[in-house]
Amino acid sequence: MEQQKKRLSNTALHGQEERVKRIFRDQIAEAAGLLEVFLSGIVLVGLLLSIVPLLQWMPGLIVDGNDVEVYDFLTRALDIVIGIEFIKMLAKHSPGSVLEVLLYAIARNMIVGHEDAIQNLVSVAAIALIFIIRRFFFVPSFGQKLPGGQLAPDVAHLYATKEEGEDLGEDEAE
Helix, strand or coil, X not given: CHHHHHHHHHHHHHHHHHHHHHHXXXXXXXXXXXXXXXXXXXXXXXXXXXXXXXHHHHHHHHHHCCXXXXXXXXXXXHHHHHHHHHHHHHHHCCHHHHHHHHHHHHHHHHHHCCCCHHHHHHHHHHHHHHHHHHHHHCCXXXXXXXXXXXXXXXXXXXXXXXHXXXXXXXXXXX
């Protein structure tokens, strides 16, 4: 009898312990989400501040845009675009946004990088691979929902268009 009571109390303690662990895990996940949003805000402020020198270079590009100024301008502009895509990736949590960040990063490296022909060929192959993944291997249901259950913003417009009865073209379905 006493052993049965002990077993029951151990089971009750184990259930209570699991509940506390679950609550603690949920709190940690929520704190990590808030930290992620805070970090996204810091990155956004940094990107907004980095636009100021870009705007200051504009008159110099018009008057006498030498190669160095154009290179610096393109480098800074593409870095800002990659930063914006990075913020969108943090906000959306979808595989599609990750692929977009990779696509922009590789394209930036090709445009402003001084790479040899082999590295450019590898970059083109990587971009082609990203498009192949998006077209043939990207499972539509994977990554379309945010953690709260609502549709991700990058795919919500597709469903809205389908519901309106419009025919989606090949480019819009991507």
